Amino acid sequence: MKFGILVAIFAITLVSCQSNNELEDRVDELTKKIESLETANENKFKPGLGTLMNAIQTHHLKLWKAGINENWELANFELHELEERFVDVEIYHVNSSNIKSVKMIYPQLEELEEVVKEKNKIAFIKEYELLTATCNSCHQINEHPFIKIAVPIKNDENQVFTF
Ligand code: HEC
Numbered sequence: 001m002k003f004g005i006l007v008a009i010f011a012i013t014l015v016s017c018q019s020n021n022e023l024e025d026r027v028d029e030l031t032k033k034i035e036s037l038e039t040a041n042e043n044k045f046k047p048g049l050g051t052l053m054n055a056i057q058t059h060h061l062k063l064w065k066a067g068i069n070e071n072w073e074l075a076n077f078e079l080h081e082l083e084e085r086f087v088d089v090e091i092y093h094v095n096s097s098n099i100k101s102v103k104m105i106y107p108q109l110e111e112l113e114e115v116v117k118e119k120n121k122i123a124f125i126k127e128y129e130l131l132t133a134t135c136n137s138c139h140q141i142n143e144h145p146f147i148k149i150a151v152p153i154k155n156d157e158n159q160v161f162t163f
Contacts, residue, residue: 046092049099053147056085060135060149061158067116067124075116075124083109098142108134132158 059082066074086105093099108131115123128151135149148160 047088049089049093049096052085052089052092056082057149057158059085060132061152061156063112064128064152064158067121067128070119070121072116072119076113079109079113079116098144101138101141104138105131105134 059078063075063078063082066072066078083106086102086109089099089102108127112124112127112131115127132149132151136145136147139145139147139149150158150160152158
């Protein structure tokens, strides 16, 4: 009888030891998985604000060229690309103090969308000037007043490089 009890205790201890070991192995395995996911997340590509702004500058220029050539389909495409890049600015730089008032750009993009839909070149030029002014307002608010965006009337350039 006593022997029977001892065997039973031994068996229970053995089982619990085994499951403890299994549990430890599982915890180790999961810890490794979490660590590798964390590394993958840290290494994930995150476009810098400057990189996004350079893309925005290109779409701003292409939007102008499309509009003055009355290529409304292309103008509409460029407008949506612009919008997507500003959304990226918000997503990837959510904690940045450099993107204050970024939302000011959306109503102006919507105005442009309307005139592009109407295929109205004169209204397009006016709204494009306002868009450009909005870019510059944001640069001023965010301590980058020296980045002066311009309507690309001369030399195909949409930025003023002179002091
Ligand atoms: C959040 C407000 C905001 C708005 C709106 C905005 N910008 Fe910017 N822009 C910035 C900030 C901040 C920087 C500086 C980025 C940096 O530090 O790399 C910048 C930088 C730039 C640069 C310089 C990039 C370089 O590397 O030389 C260009 C060009 C530019 N913006 C174009 C535009 C254009 C065109 C628009 C409008 C269609 C626009 N931006 C609208 C905040 C804004």
